[in-house]
Amino acid sequence: MSRRSQPPSPESSPRVAKRPRLEYAPLTSEDYKDGLMLAPMVRSGALPTRLFALKHGAKLxxxxxxxxxxxxxxxxxxxPATGVVSYHGKSKAIFTTHPIEKPFLIYQIGSADPELAVQAAKMVQQDVSGFDLNCGCPKPFSTHAGMGAALLTNPDLLCSILTALREAMPPEITISAKIRLLPSQEDTLKLVERIVNTGISALTVHCRTRNMRMKEKAVITRLREIVEFVEKMGKGIAVIENGDCLGYDDSKRVREVTGAHSVMIATAAEANPTCFSPTPLKDLELTFVPSYIRLGKYLGNHWSSTKFCATQFQGRHENTSRNELKALREAIVRAKGYDDIEEHVAPWTGEQEFAEIVDAIERRGGQRAPPIALQPVALAPVPAPETTTKDNAYVPSDSAPAAQSVPAIGLGLDVPPPASAEAIAVQ
Structure with missing residues (x-):
């Protein structure tokens, strides 16, 4: 991919030169409330995906x-041409970001060592607004060294990492954690109490246990007691629900049942990063995929990353059929690089896509909430009590609200990912 050796001059790029620099107040626990959040997703949470999520209404x-x-x-x-910040390893970029997303960006750390976690945070703190400790991913790539969901059974280590991060980071950098439910609600509340007392600003709860997988319905009815427990602690901590939310409209159901301050979306956002909007895009092969690929090239996103994400997108077809879009699907499958897909997504610049994202962010006026914010909701009646198994693991009652099915037709791309789809959105 070609790059200009020098930044564009004001004469060659008047839009950039005239654009004011917005100042954001430091992130606080209040910024984690009343919003829809993009979940941390391996591979699928690439820079272009995060930027499009912000454009379409994600708060953080x-x-x-x-x-x-x-x-x-x-x-x-x-x-120097785009402003993209890359942290390069030996063979590829380990993490990429752009200054436009910094006020909204939470960097998730995988760690089982307080000292290493602090060192890692110091490496990237200039480019992010907060750090989140992964305490929930059950996949081997995260748990093999005591990280991820392995921390759930080692609360001393978990809390020591959070405490070390809070003590090492300046006050304007927030610290948060993302956990899963423990089999016992009593044990979950004990863990939550310890975590909240480390000084975090927000706690995300994936409403599945470590042994549950994506095909199993999230037990969101357990979260209301956790939310009420955290609120009674009086620290103002935001509790974010994660699990089975399909988008802006569906978030109302989740918040009514759980009382959560915000909702985090993973799988639905992997399929359609515009799901944070009250009017998510449809016919994605025409309305979204070409723009995503153009932005990916403009930002220098590695083709394999852009290609993988494009293969995950799916949504309603209203004005087109899959057969009509066969050429695009096949071209993405065959493409070895951006040049191979050019005829389907031209013009190539990608600058227009980026300019629209910048404009959408600037319309927030220095606030983190998007222009169309979540509407207040009333708590739904408390569902019927849940039962427990002989090992004290919660089992949802038949009356618990069921997750809605996603009426989507995918791109139909036969591109086997290096990791399973579950490993991507399971955190």
Whole structure:
């Protein structure tokens, strides 16, 4: 990919030269409330996905989990033409970001060592607004060294990492954690109490246990007691629900049942990053995929990343059929690089897509909430009590609200990912 050796001059880029610099107040626990958040997703949470999520209404975005040791062996580089910041390892960029997303960006750390977690945070703190400790991913790539969901059974280590991060980071950098439910609600509340007392600003709860998988319905009815418990602690901590939310409209159901301050979206956002909007895009092959690919090239996103994300997109077809879009699907499958897909997504610049994202962010006027904010909701009646198994694991009652099915037709791309789809959105 070609790059200009020098930044554009004011004469060649008057739009950039005249654009004012917006100042944002430091992130606080209040910024984690009343919003829809993009979940941390391995591979799917790439920079273009995060930027489009912000454009379409996400309040905050989480970057993909990055292991502490991985980021420590990188070199920070800034592209003079686009402003993209890349942390390069030996063979590829481990993490990329752009200054436009910094006020909304939460960097998720995978760690099982307080000292390494702090070192990793110090490496990237100039480019993010907060750090989140991954305490929930159950996949081997995260748990093999005591990280991710393994921390749920080692609360001393979990809390020591959060405490170390809070003590090491300046006050304007927030610290948060993302956990899963423990089999016992009593044990979950005990863990939550310890975590809240470390000084975090927000707690995300994926409403599944470590052994549950994506095909199993999230037990969102358990969250209301956790939310009420945290609120009674009086620290103003935001509790964010994660699990089975399909988008802006569906978030009302989730908030009514759980009382959560905000909702985090993973799988639905992987399929359609515009799901944060009250009017998400449809016919994505025409309305979204070409723009995503153009932005990916403009930002220097590695083709394999852009291609993988494009293969995950799916949504309603209203004005087109899959057969009509066969050429685009096949071209993406065959493409070895951006040049191979050019005829389907031209013009190539990508600058227009980026300018529209910048404009959408600037319309927030220095506030983190999007122009169309979530509407207040009343709590739904408390559902019927849940039962427990002989090992004290919660089982949802038949009356618990069921997750809605996604009426979507995918791109139909036969591109096997290096990791399973579950490993991507399971955090």
């Amino acid at each position: 975005v989480w970057g993909p989990e990055t292991i502490d040791k991985a980021i420590l062996h990188t070199t920070r580089e800034v592209d």
